[in-house]
Amino acid sequence: MVWGKEMDQLFQSTSLGPLTLKNRIVRSATNEHLSEPDGQVTRAWADALIELAAHEVGLVISGHFCVDASQRADEGQPVLDEKTDREILRCAADGVHQYGSKVGTRQRCSGKTSGGLFTFGTGPTG
Numbered sequence: 001m002v003w004g005k006e007m008d009q010l011f012q013s014t015s016l017g018p019l020t021l022k023n024r025i026v027r028s029a030t031n032e033h034l035s036e037p038d039g040q041v042t043r044a045w046a047d048a049l050i051e052l053a054a055h056e057v058g059l060v061i062s063g064h065f066c067v068d069a070s071q072r073a074d075e076g077q078p079v080l081d082e083k084t085d086r087e088i089l090r091c092a093a094d095g096v097h098q099y100g101s102k103v104g105t106r107q108r109c110s111g112k113t114s115g116g117l118f119t120f121g122t123g124p125t126g
């Protein structure tokens with residue numbers, strides 16, 4: 001493959017909706033399987049996202065969060081609800097931001113009402 005102008009664009013800043021991205025390298029939503037058995041997020045989960053940012057991923061999209069604890073896809077899928085540890089979400093966001101990257105959460109319900117929602121927040125993630 002020849003490295004042309006198109007490839008240079010990969011490393012150029014761009015905007016995506018409200019976000020300014022430092023480059024065009026995106027990690028698509030990929031289930032990390034790093035929650036506690038009860039669905040609580042873990043420091044290992046946050047560290048996985050931070051490591052991607054440390055390696056020049058400009059936009060890190062988390063694996064899917066289940067927004068209904070009774071509808072998880074598998075043990076290891078984190079739950080995003082009122083019991084979610086905000087400190088760990090904050091740790092993930094701050095850790096990604098320190099590399100100038102952005103992070104968003106992929107949210108879905110894996111049961112009968114399965115569908116998807118992808119958000120950037122002004123809260124712990126963003």
Ligand SMILES: Cc1cc2nc3c(=O)[nH]c(=O)nc-3n(C[C@H](O)[C@H](O)[C@H](O)COP(=O)(O)O)c2cc1C
Nearest residue numbers: 027028029030031032062063064065106107108116
């Ligand atoms: C191992 C694995 C885990 C994935 N986990 C998720 C996930 O948690 N949430 C989601 O929306 N998509 C998930 N996907 C789908 C990917 O985000 C992506 O849409 C898919 O791999 C197609 O990418 P492509 O169009 O670049 O080939 C997963 C894909 C793979 C291979």
